[in-house]
Amino acid sequence: MTNHYDALETRSPSEREADLFKRLPDVLRAAAKAPAYAERLKGIDPAAITSRAALAALPVLRKSELPALHKAAPPFGGFVSSPTGSFGRLFTSPGPIFEPESAVDDPWRGARAVFAAGFRPGDIILNTFSYHLTPGGFIFDSSARALGCAVIPGGPGNTEQQFELIETYRPAGYSGTPDFLKILLDAADKTGRDASSIKRALVSGAAFPKSLQDEMKARGVDAYQNFGTADLGIIAYETAAREGLVVNENIIVEIVKPGTGEPVTDGDVGEIVVTTLDPHHPWVRLALGDLSAVLAGQSPCGRTNMRIKGWMGRADQT
Amino acid sequence: MTNHYDALETRSPSEREADLFKRLPDVLRAAAKAPAYAERLKGIDPAAITSRAALAALPVLRKSELPALHKAAPPFGGFVSSPTGSFGRLFTSPGPIFEPESAVDDPWRGARAVFAAGFRPGDIILNTFSYHLTPGGFIFDSSARALGCAVIPGGPGNTEQQFELIETYRPAGYSGTPDFLKILLDAADKTGRDASSIKRALVSGAAFPKSLQDEMKARGVDAYQNFGTADLGIIAYETAAREGLVVNENIIVEIVKPGTGEPVTDGDVGEIVVTTLDPHHPWVRLALGDLSAVLAGQSPCGRTNMRIKGWMGRADQT
Structure with missing residues (x-):
């Protein structure tokens, strides 16, 4: 299987x-x-x-x-x-609502969503969600790590430094918002930086219309969306179907x-x-x-x- | 013992x-x-x-x-x-130098430094090092978690949101630069926010003169320094002696x-x-x-x- x-x-x-x-x-x-x-x-x-x-x-x-x-x-x-x-990490999200991260493997239940997006153990993933204060970064970090992937904790912003990491580690994929993926790909095109190792993506946190998915595909990135929240982690995820x-x-x-x-x-x-x-x-x-x-x-x-x-x-x- | x-x-x-x-x-x-x-x-x-x-x-x-x-x-x-x-996470630091984080418990060898600073399993620690791109945040996050502490991944900046987390979770301690601890304590005094749960600290990344250590102590925070690098993690640490x-x-x-x-x-x-x-x-x-x-x-x-x-x-x- x-x-x-x-x-x-x-x-x-x-x-x-x-x-x-x-x-x-x-x-x-x-x-x-x-x-x-x-x-x-x-x-x-x-x-x-x-x-x-x-x-x-x-x-x-x-x-x-x-x-x-x-x-x-x-x-x-x-x-x-x-x-x-007794929890592993403690977060907040707008409201404020307070969220504990259980001290278990895959606390946000996302390893199977990362798998469904085509990632496999040993793959390197650039994760551009923020790791600070809110759980977004760790939802995707811990999900990818539970699958056995290596994660580059890029966070949002710092595009210049992100390219340094992308060119050196040559990640197979990306996790983050669809919008920031577009920003990275556009910046790569414009400045001649090499983001060509990124072949797939797991996106969340914003609308991901079919038109943007098709644009990503045309640019060589097979992007999958998922639905989750800071309270629950990953609730549902797209598959190859x-x-x-x-x-x-x-x-x-x-x-x-x-x-x-x-x-x-x-x-x-x-x-x-x-x-x-x-x-x-x-x-x-x-x-x-x-x-x-x-x-x-x-x-x-x-x-x-x-x-x-x-x-x-x-x-x-x- | x-x-x-x-x-x-x-x-x-x-x-x-x-x-x-x-x-x-x-x-x-x-x-x-x-x-x-x-x-x-x-x-x-x-x-x-x-x-x-x-x-x-x-x-x-x-x-x-x-x-x-x-x-x-x-x-x-x-x-x-x-x-x-095959590594857990992949980082960079100025140079650039590239650093892999081993996919093991306590990859940066810091649990005993956190212990030596007086933290114990079940304590809550506000960690204000950055988790993005460079390994600082994870050096202290993984060290504290390996000891069995819960970590608030605060990151640097966002003082207002940090106070919301401090007042709600009432962390027993702090990890980060000595300078940012002083900024937080000064801001608490000035704005009437409650940072009084923070009784101890593990500081790194900047000089920590005896005068600043004494000032922290007078303000109720027992702060311990350590010496580490992005390549090696924790090399040496202060103890109660x-x-x-x-x-x-x-x-x-x-x-x-x-x-x-x-x-x-x-x-x-x-x-x-x-x-x-x-x-x-x-x-x-x-x-x-x-x-x-x-x-x-x-x-x-x-x-x-x-x-x-x-x-x-x-x-x-x-």
């Missing part, structure tokens, strides 16, 4: 669904050790939450509420029971009527709600405020997980 | 010396797999290099030569035999007559030459161009390794 990261990606949908919902009760028990979840999940029997219908009856946690909740009970609003110092974004393993994605916790009919546009199966830092029905829709059918790449259409706007702007 | 990182730090000097020079021949054999070392060590029998006198007969590699050597045979001048993509800097374990430090490979008499000022016992990225007699001197006797903190007086200037400026 050299085209898939592991066997989880190609198991039958029913097998995946059974696995996720078998593990969910223990995650809910772990979550309830944190005071804010204990309050929100009061009266719920974790053992009974073993289906999408049962999950849909639990309250959603709106991401837009997190800044006030975090401020009232720093740092994590009472949603995390592990000691703050180029049909929507495949949902990540080990998380449960629901699409709900914006502002409610009620699932929409498959295919309808709604708000993305994510439940993670990480007992150290559980998220139970985090409503992101971002819109998407399920894409029917299975990806021709062989991955069997649910596909979403990509980012379709903000729920609070509809 | 709660005051020492491990038993290596308190073994007898003769035991340490025997251990280092027993391991050296294998390191030289590993080094010679890289073409530039093969050339430089031609005719040398690694099995015979088991004493300081024998080591002193090997050629020194001048750090000032590295930019030209790296440029002639990118990325590492032929001094590294492992594939570039406050007498010079104790040389790191698993490296061999020599003090030589500047511009030569010839050891000075103990106590005389000379150039620092370092040999690392890391077969993945060996350094054999790297002459740094920095001056120091051996401080006689043993540290009252119980660590038995050689002590140096700290940074005493540049060899090329004498």
